[in-house]
Amino acid sequence: MNTRIISHVISNLFKLMMFLLLFPLAVSVYYQEGLKTFNGLYNSYNYFRISSYFLSNKAPENQSFSKEGLVIVALSWLLISFLEPCPL
Numbered sequence: 001m002n003t004r005i006i007s008h009v010i011s012n013l014f015k016l017m018m019f020l021l022l023f024p025l026a027v028s029v030y031y032q033e034g035l036k037t038f039n040g041l042y043n044s045y046n047y048f049r050i051s052s053y054f055l056s057n058k059a060p061e062n063q064s065f066s067k068e069g070l071v072i073v074a075l076s077w078l079l080i081s082f083l084e085p086c087p088l
Contacts, residue, residue, distance in 0.1 A: 002068050008060040009072050010079065014052035017080060021045045047083045 021044060028037045 001071070002061055002064060005060040005064045006068055006072055006075070007055040010076055011052045011055035013076050013080070014048045014055070017084070018045055018048045018052065021048070044084055051079075051083065 021041060025038070025041050025045065027033075028041060
């Protein structure tokens with residue numbers, strides 16, 4: 001199994017989630033929703049940023065198969081559902 005392509009795709013997915021979290025962060029600052037809301041969103045943003053940094057260090061190989069695609073979908077669902085609502 002090609003773990004480099006799996007980590008590369010999940011890293012790109014995390015970068016997309018970081019971009020999508022910028023809008024709620026901007027809205028919470030604009031409407032002054034409080035520090036608790038901002039910290040929750042900012043912590044989720046940082047989790048995605050740190051995870052994508054560590055996953056993007058490997059350069060992917062050109063070949064991928066259906067096995068890697070299934071692993072990418074399963075891991076992305078699990079990791080996003082775990083990391084998105086973490087307002088620690």
